[in-house]
Amino acid sequence: MKILSEEWGKLPFAYHKTNYNVRCYFRNGKWGIVETSSSEQIVIHISATALHYGQTIFEGLKAFRGKDGKIRIFRWQNNWERMNLSARGILVPEVPREIFEEALRKVIALNEEYIPPYGTGASLYIRPLLVGTGAKLGVAPADEFLFTVFVSPVGPYFPTGFKCVDVKLVRDVDRAAPLGTGRYKIGGNYAASLASGAQAYADGFKMVLYLDAKEKKYLDECGPANFFGIKGNTYVTPDSSSILQSITNMSLRTLAEDIGMTVENRKVPVEELAEFEETGACGTAAVITPIKSIHDVEQNKIYTYPDKPGTQSVKLYSKLQAIQLGDENDKFGWVTEL
Ligand SMILES: Cc1ncc(COP(=O)(O)O)c(C=O)c1O
Numbered sequence: 001m002k003i004l005s006e007e008w009g010k011l012p013f014a015y016h017k018t019n020y021n022v023r024c025y026f027r028n029g030k031w032g033i034v035e036t037s038s039s040e041q042i043v044i045h046i047s048a049t050a051l052h053y054g055q056t057i058f059e060g061l062k063a064f065r066g067k068d069g070k071i072r073i074f075r076w077q078n079n080w081e082r083m084n085l086s087a088r089g090i091l092v093p094e095v096p097r098e099i100f101e102e103a104l105r106k107v108i109a110l111n112e113e114y115i116p117p118y119g120t121g122a123s124l125y126i127r128p129l130l131v132g133t134g135a136k137l138g139v140a141p142a143d144e145f146l147f148t149v150f151v152s153p154v155g156p157y158f159p160t161g162f163k164c165v166d167v168k169l170v171r172d173v174d175r176a177a178p179l180g181t182g183r184y185k186i187g188g189n190y191a192a193s194l195a196s197g198a199q200a201y202a203d204g205f206k207m208v209l210y211l212d213a214k215e216k217k218y219l220d221e222c223g224p225a226n227f228f229g230i231k232g233n234t235y236v237t238p239d240s241s242s243i244l245q246s247i248t249n250m251s252l253r254t255l256a257e258d259i260g261m262t263v264e265n266r267k268v269p270v271e272e273l274a275e276f277e278e279t280g281a282c283g284t285a286a287v288i289t290p291i292k293s294i295h296d297v298e299q300n301k302i303y304t305y306p307d308k309p310g311t312q313s314v315k316l317y318s319k320l321q322a323i324q325l326g327d328e329n330d331k332f333g334w335v336t337e338l
Pocket of ligand 1: 246285
């Protein structure tokens with residue numbers, strides 16, 4: 001489905017069919033070669049562990065077309081490392097770095113016509129997926145696995161742009177346990193968050209904010225994004241064993257330090273929400289989603305922030321985007337040019 005030039009700026013954040021995906025199979029104890037496929041389907045055994053026992057890992061990263069026409073991928077090595085952290089966590093074989101890199105380069109090259117032009121606000125979303133395909137009836141890890149990568153051109157996560165959203169603080173559901181799987185990017189964590197996300201949406205909120213599952217005292221994360229707050233010259237972000245280590249958050253912390261801010265990565269008590277001047281959610285999809293209110297419905301409390309993105313959030317957002325697009329010198333070595 002070719003995209004016409006006037007359509008790039010209107011792309012939703014949604015799956016869009018492209019020409020090819022790539023696949024690599026783990027059989028007989030070893031990874032095979034990276035194959036190309038033009039099919040959107042995968043054939044999977046009815047008793048595959050991905051379907052029954054949650055051996056399902058995914059990643060999400062983006063490629064951007066710069067003003068100079070070059071294609072840049074952002075920090076793919078961190079996605080590779082995080083995918084293998086998840087793999088170790090749920091007994092899936094790790095994917096060698098060369099296979100991960102070859103798959104990325106191949107799938108992007110094969111779908112070059114789907115990389116949105118510079119200046120459209122759109123990018124190429126890359127979705128690596130690593131699943132247990134081998135059959136097991138009893139609870140056990142599979143013997144066979146599929147690593148596949150597909151891409152989709154996407155517009156901004158929120159079509160209204162860099163605008164502040166209202167967030168619901170969730171107290172009646174835990175997304176992940178402190179010693180559970182929250183730090184892995186595996187399907188089960190997302191299944192655990194679907195109902196509370198849908199309820200929050202029905203209640204008029206764009207996002208949720210979870211608390212630590214054990215004490216219900218500290219902030220965890222915002223659905224599929226990490227949380228940060230800014231007070232004065234300090235960038236504060238929760239440290240928790242049950243959150244996904246966001247690559248966007250890691251980058252924002254580095255940028256914050258680079259512009260002279262202090263960074264604190266520690267437990268953040270709920271009440272501290274009252275002390276922040278700016279708050280936001282951060283992740284690959286939207287970079288930063290600034291927050292204008294957090295509703296602690298159960299405790300009958302609302303924390304409010306300015307309804308326009310704060311100066312520090314704007315500064316960090318612009319800097320990160322400029323590096324991703326190649327507009328600013330990549331002094332941290334985050335970008336791979338293809
Ligand atoms: C649960 C969760 N937290 C945080 C993030 C943000 O991580 P990243 O910045 O690596 O996209 C994501 C998205 O990947 C996520 O799914």
